Amino acid sequence: MIKRRTLRTRAIKLLVLDESDEMLSRGFKDQIYDVYRYLPPELQVVLISATLPNEILEITSKFMTDPVRILVKRDELTLEGIKQFFVAVEREEWKFDTLCDLYDTLTITQAVIFCNTKKKVDWLTEKMRSNNFTVSAMHGDMPQKERDAIMAEFRSGSTRVLITTDVWARGLDVQQVSLVINYDLPNNRELYIHRIGRSGRFGRKGVAINFVKSDDIKILRDIEQYYSTQIDEMPMNVADLI
Structure with missing residues (x-):
């Protein structure tokens, strides 16, 4: 212009x-x-x-x-009260199978799934829906009216699983969210707390699950060191922790 x-x-x-x-x-x-x-x-x-x-x-x-x-000052962004786990996946395509296995756990409460790109959000949303899983999605390419409607549904609890990108990590403020899944580890370690800090706001407890390929291990260790925290392998009874 x-x-x-x-x-x-x-x-x-x-x-x-x-x-x-x-x-x-x-x-x-x-x-x-x-x-x-x-x-x-x-x-x-x-x-x-x-x-x-x-x-x-x-x-x-x-x-x-x-x-x-x-x-x-950071607004309540803390890792305190948030249990952090990782799931080791050998291949990228195995992440989807892992997510499907976890779906019943996701819908115990409300969950946010983070991907690194808008294209991945669209792909994952379509693949979940084609396998008869109910999810909603939101990213920056969507019209504002559509994003507002999706957020209103998620805040009200009408939808329970939201797939989104980092650009919305800072704007999400839903107190019912107790589970965050990093389908992709963030490209920037400083974004990690913006993602999973969502689940521990206002003193609420929460669980964060990171899908980690072999070449992501270095990123995971860097996040641990940066935040002086420990991320353990996900236990079988993770649903009991939410």
């Missing part, structure tokens, strides 16, 4: 980049820089980010003059 001159930027006073770390992790760095080149030099820039990777700091140095950093 800017290049076609249907959007004129001379009067723009403020640029806000919300979830800026997520935008960068999804490859929008070049687009952000392109937009900024067309904006007035006296522009005020606000970056909102749950994490501070090097790319965020790089943007602050390029876009901002004497920036003020405001650090907000």
